[in-house]
Amino acid sequence: MSSLNDSSKSRLAWGLLIAALVLFVWKFAAALAPFILSLVLAYGVKPAVDGMVKRGVPRALAVSLCVILALLMVLTLLVLLVPIVSQLVPMLKSQVPDLFSRIWTSVQPWLSQLGLELPSLDEGKAMLVEWLNSHASQWAGAIVSSVLIGGSGLMTLLGFLLMVPMLAFYWLMDWDDIVDRAWRLLPPRWRPPVHDVLTECDGVLGQFLRGQVLVMLIMAVFYSAALGLAGFRLALPIGVFTGLAMCIPYLGFGVGLVLAVLSGVLQFSPTSGMAYPLIAVAVVYGAGQVLESFFLTPRLVGRRIGLHPLAVIFALLLFGQALGFVGVLIALPLSALLLVLARRALASYRGSRAFLGSPGPEQG
Template sequence: MTFSNAQRQAMAWAAIAAAALLLLWLLAPVLMPFLVAAVLAYALHPAVEALARRRVPRMVAVGLVEAGAILALLGLLLLMVPILSKELPLLREQIPMLAARLNETLAPWLAEYGIDLKLDIASIKAFVLKYLDANLEDWLATALSSARIGGSFVLAIAGNAVLVPVVLFYLLMDWPRVVDRARQAVPPRFRPAVEGFVAECDAVLGQYLRGQLLVMALLAIYYSVGLALFGFDLAVPIGVFTGLAMFIPYLGFGLGLVLALLAGVLEFQSLYALVSVAVVYGSGQVVESLFLTPRLVGERIGMHPIMVIFALLAFGHLFGFIGVLVALPVSALLVVAVRRMRVAYLGSRLYLG
């Protein structure tokens, strides 16, 4: 059986693609920090190029941009400090009181239905004093003990925390050369089509990132103002954390909701906390899901609001949490591909007959 030149070329490309996918699957644990660094380099290289155009030495520009990104991440994590420093003492004081109140109100109500439930207040107090009244030395001892138990996991996290910034630095330093080598790897006859496709994808992803950042900023302001209007002492750190964490769909909202509920229950100790959090976060989720993300992100990447909602649900169903995380950027690339396939189809013999 003989094959034509086109068939042989198609089989060769299919074999190369299969070998690349197999290699990616086998090396997935090793490649993860490199992929994370590559994604960060793609997002940060415009800032480096902007500084380089202003005659800032490239090494200095890379160092400034990477340091800014690390400081932004640390700032997001440090938002938890005032929350924990205020909530932990309140937890230590209020948990035994809340348990006693539940015994007084919930236990008689359950007894009417034949359910005998009574909380052991002494055990709860001992637990709280043991784990929430520990000093820094005790926390360090617990952390070191956990590190010995799960040493490989801790070492992997520590290794990635060091490896990702190093790889990111070298990628940002060599980004123009990396792009040029990737371009040279494309066969010359395919280069104009591939370059046009990549340029369109780059424009769409840039629009996505700008839209997502705008959504995060608006939500941070909304949640901070909403919680402040209801009298929350920690309105600003909780609201800003929730807004910035919305970059991770659902998980960021869930963490902010839990923090707000905890702060409200400990501060007000009444149904007022639950009602206020429900109003602020319920309305915020509706506005974000039905207006902000579809309008500010979906329209920027050329997707109808219904398609944005469908993409989030479909990718979440197929790939879980990772699918939700990459749903919109991957959908943006698919929009570009489908748009080009439609143009090719409308000009094909199959359509024109």
């Protein structure tokens, strides 16, 4: 009976500790965001650092090179938005009224038959032009502010760009020492099960992160080449952006698709109509999805994390609410770790006396 009480007290203590840890992370999510993101970054580039160190490169130099390379990839993704926005905004202001006229002319008779009276075409165009001139810059500023700040209001993009690489550098420089000290804090009897859990987490997370980077690079080349063959002037920035933005499930692909449709319609509609750009984008992005889902991901990433699409969307919303844009970036890696822990907990529960219904020690 006493052993059972001791076990119950131990489980209760661990439950309270985990609850307190979750509450602490949720309360100070904004302050912890750069530390979590830098830890994920350090974990992702650690194999490259270890490989360079084994080849005789000083560890400080290896860490610096890998962190700088990762930072350049992020900066490339942001810089790619500059030519896209700088070319699309003038095209929008000059061509949207004409596109609006075509749509208005085709829709107005149909709506009139339904009894809906709309303003005249000239009045509608004037209203649209006025709205674009007065609200487009405000909306763009709000979107950029939301993306860069991530809803927390405490960190700016510049702060993240400075803090995350610096923290990742320190993580990588002292990685083995940090792991060794943490390992010594564990009681010896806990070390085997903890080692098994960490090994499984490393397999799932490492396979996902390192494989996903290869998928992103290949898809960036594919989308750029395919849109270029289709005649898109912004093929390179949109293609590379779409490929690299795939680190954000659904959202990255969706933004790239919208940019490609918008670019194609504005470029080709004055001469070739709207059918060609829509068909071209559908073919390119449809083929990209097939290539990524059925060939690249199974071969390079291997087995997926195992989350249902609904769970992926829930994780994106949950971590995005807690950590802002940074939470969206690290939602899947953290979900992978939580999934491993949940599987272990479920397996432990299914093997327990409470699940199997066998009598406890006090009943024996």
